Amino acid sequence: MTTEATPVAGTGSPAQFTHRQIMVTMSGLVIAMLLAMLDNMIVAPALPTIVGDLGGLSHLAWVTTGYVLASTASTPIWGKLGDLFGRRITFISSVVVFLAGSALAGMSQNMGELIAFRAMQGLGAGGLMVGVLSIVGEMIPPRERSKYMGLMMAVMPVAMIGGPLAGGFITDNFSWRWAFYVNLPLGAIALVVCWFTLAKLPRGTGRAKIDWLGAGLLTVWITSLVLITSWGGTEYDWSSPTIIGLVVLTLAAFVAFVVVQRRVAEPIMPLRVFTNLNFNLSGGLAFISGFAMFGAVTFLPQFQQFVQGSSATNSGLLLMPMMIAAMAVSLASGTIIGKTGHYKVFPIVGSTLIALSLGLFATIDVDTTKTTTAFYMVLLGAGMGCLMQTSTLIAQNSIELRDIGAGTGASTFLRNMGSSLGVSLLGALYTSSLTDSLSGGGAALPGEANQMTPAVLKALPPQAQHVFQTAVTDGVTTLFTVAGCVAAVGIVVALFIKQVPLRGRATAEEVVVAEV
Structure with missing residues (x-):
């Protein structure tokens, strides 16, 4: 005797999957999630060496910004494509794009190529x-979803802990290029597993037209906005024609985007999802947390390697407290939400911990010990664990099932948008502060600062080392100060989130059960 449930037309209820079906399908999703998470974790410890090798300190932020920007712009597009053509084909397509970008990034010969191919990786990562x-939102109702999402985070130690270790080990013992090539074998496994495990997912109708105009306008105003935060005050004066032109282009493209989304039959980002207050608040929280966390953590290895003297491998190890705390808290919060149905406390606690930890990071100096920074990272990881799945869960519980793809895409878009602006703006602040500090350091450094690697720094005289380490510290504390202020706004946003009952499974009348 077996049972298989399908949704009744017009109910708007998710299909009823057995626990076994869910676990089999999630095995493919976990591998794909590992693919995306490993890339971020592996590349971070390698960045100081990559930038020093290719010679582009001024373009440091764009190695990450290009990735996150492409991911941000493509996220709502992938979500809508999934609604139209089915999750399986769009998901597998995103894996293929990601792998192609990984292979090309590993073959980069200069910073321009690396940034372009990282953007290609980001294009695929948005779909991942x-x-x-x-897919999880389509398979599992919100009340039960938290425990499965918590389980997914519980099986992430390979990415969270092994990723930084692998990235550091690869950089120290092989070539940084293998930080990208390592995605290929894992990606091949993900493709095979997902091809079979996702076969039973519903297929989209494919009859609706894709809003390519909206997608193009979305890309234009996002890119222009990120360029403003990256170039303003550094490459160009804020009053320069270039920056003013970008501001005008951003506003014009945004207004045009909103107008198009109101008029087309199948908008790339349905504005109706923004009519729910909780959805807007969870999206705002995702934006703020993305800005503060991603923007700040991207530059933490700079301090660990240049100031604390850690190798790339050890800087990966030093990220473990944050990763372990994030994983443990995410699992615990998912279990609690699944049992109680209450989630309001987690965004508040998470936002508070993130703001507190970033504020503490803003006090570090050249003498700060690794134990101290490890404690700060535990606080940051705990805050991340409280927000990782909760903001997405609140967003999905606030929209109808028909908009699950577009709504999830919009929520993820806001988080990625925060990350894009965080990396670009904080990266610009870091570079500007570091450069200003070096110019007044009083000790000549051989070569240019953008050619500096941890190995080159160790060969310099003590006075020159101290000058550069002080400059790095000044840059890092500046960006942590700004990130902490932004994170503090998240506490206010979290306080306004309302506790709304999580939807459970459909009733018996809504489900057709076939017995064999």
Whole structure:
């Protein structure tokens, strides 16, 4: 005797999957999630060496910004494509794009190529993240979803702990290029597993037209906005024609985007999802947390390697407290939400911990010990664990099932948008502060600062080392100060989130059960 449930037309209820079906399908999703998470974790410890090798300190932020920007712009597009053509084909397509970008990034010969191919990786990564969340949202009702999402985070130690270690080990013992090539074998496994495990997912109708105009306008205003935060005050004066032109282009493209989304039959980002207050608040929280966390953590290895003297491998190890705390808290919060149905406390606690930890990071100096920074990272990781799945869960519980792909894409878009602006703005602040500090340091450094690697720094005289380490510290504390202020706004946003009952499974009248 077996049972298989399908949704009744017009109910708007998710299909009823057995626990076994869910676990088999999630095995493919976990591998794909590992693919996306490993890339971020592996590349971070390698960045100081990559930038020093290719010679581009001024372009440091764009190695990450290019990735996150492409991921941000493509996220709502992938979500809508999943609604139209089905999750399986769009999800697998995103894996293929991601792998192609990884292979090309590993072959980069200069910073321009690396940034372009990282953007290609980001294009695929946007589909990976929204694909996993949308598939889980389609399979499992919100009340039960938290325990499965918590379980997914519980099996992430390979990415969270092994990623930084692998990235550091690869950089120290092989070539940084293998930080990208390592994605290929894992990606091949993900493709095979997902091809079979996602076969039973519903297929989209494919009859609706894709809002390519909206997608183009979305890309234009996002890119222009990120360029403003990256170039303003550094590459160009804020009053320069270039920056003013970008501001005008951003506003014009945004207004045009909103107008198009109101008029087309199948908008790339349905504005109706923004009519729910909780959805807007969870999206705002995702934006703020993305800005503060991603923007700040991207530059933490700079301090660990240049100031604390850690190797790339050890800087990966030093990230373990944050990763372990995030994993443990995410699992615990998912279990609690699944049992109680209450989630309001987690955004508040998470936002508070993130703001507190970033504020503490803003007090570090050249003498700060690794134990001290490890404690700060535990606080940051705990805050991340409280927000990782909760903001997405609140967003998905606030929209109708028909908009699960577009709504999840919009929520993920806001988080990625925060990350894009965080990396670009904080990166610009870091570079500007470091450069200003070096110019007044009083000790000549051989070569240019953008050619500096940890190995080169160790060969310099003590006075020159101290000058550069002080400059790095000044840059890092500046960006942590700004990130902490932004994170503090998240506490206010979290306080306004309302506790709304989580939807459970459909009733018996809504489900057709076939017995064999």
